[in-house]
Amino acid sequence: MKKAQRFLITDVLFDVLTRIPVKALLGLKCISREWHRIISSRSFIRAQLENNKLVLTGFILQEKFMWCNEDIKTVSYIPVGTTTTIGDSKMQHQRVFHFLPEDVVVLASCKGLVCCRSCFPSEEPTIYVCNPSNKQWIKLDWNGCEKNESIALAFDLDSSFDNFTKFKLVRVKQIVICEDEYEEMYLEFELYSSETGAWWKSNETCQCGNNLIKNKGIYIGGVLHWLTDGDQVLTFDVDKELSWLISVPVPAFEFETVPEACIGESEGKLHYVLISDVGLHVWCLEDYYESKWTLKHYKSLEEIQGKYPNFFFNLKNRVLERVDVELSPWMNPLSFKDGILLMKVCADLFLYDIENNKIAQTCTLQDLNTKSMSCPTVLPHSLSLVPLTHA
Structure with a gap:
């Protein structure tokens, strides 16, 4: 009887x-x-994910040098509260990956897992796929590495409950061919599968002469997305190994000043966030093949300043001053996930809850021990109990 009671x-x-x-x-x-045994079991993790929607819990932020081969080792984590408590999310942590055997540079985040690499200079550059929540990690060999190349992480939650967690990495390489004063640029794709433990080169190529910039490798519904500096979004279907380019809703040349943009995921769809002298726009991609976007949210700079005068002053004039791409943007959308935008305004970082029209200051550049933060890597992150084990 006691045994049955214990099981109950x-x-x-x-x-x-x-x-x-x-x-x-x-x-x-x-x-x-x-309790530790129960919470750590795969059956529990599966049930917990079925009962709880995976939600945004914070943003991982790391600066980078563009003019030298060394990396900045500091990684910060900015937590995000609920839609009613984003104003409480001011704490930022700087020991996010202390459980790894070396300092790392973050590359991609997907459903609780994070892909990162060794800091340069490094004698044996390594890729790590880890889960900061349970401090589990896998080490992968990385040959022919380059400092600024893009490596994205593709992971589906339903692949984490077999004998091991299955994921893929996609590495994008820009190839330049010069022939008789003619220069041609295109992109190649290399993939890694945790099931085989091997890299292979895809037959797919993409005619694209633009650079990959913010929000590299956002994974939505089996497709990875990269924002480029040419008013296009690069996409890659991981299973079919097919790529195509999607035009953004409004090209940059239609504005008097240089706008800033980022891409992100919300409600299972790709979103495009643009800040210009006209205001803040948020579009949702409705059709991949026709590049059909729907405007989901718009606020003029005057409206934003009027509602939050303690945060913003002379906002539109400051944005209008940026007429050259070399100038640092006054307002810069850094990352977007689940309706929450992390943006930099002057020397401060703010969380903007789009649906509830709430803005909260989260930290300053001084809090992050930096002065400019001109080209940071910013990744949305969700806490999860996903186990990470070898095949």
């Missing part, structure tokens, strides 16, 4: 705990060995 209590505890968000579960694992 365990079943009830299992059911209750699966309804609790990951952030709270990480603390509850320390209550007892029994």
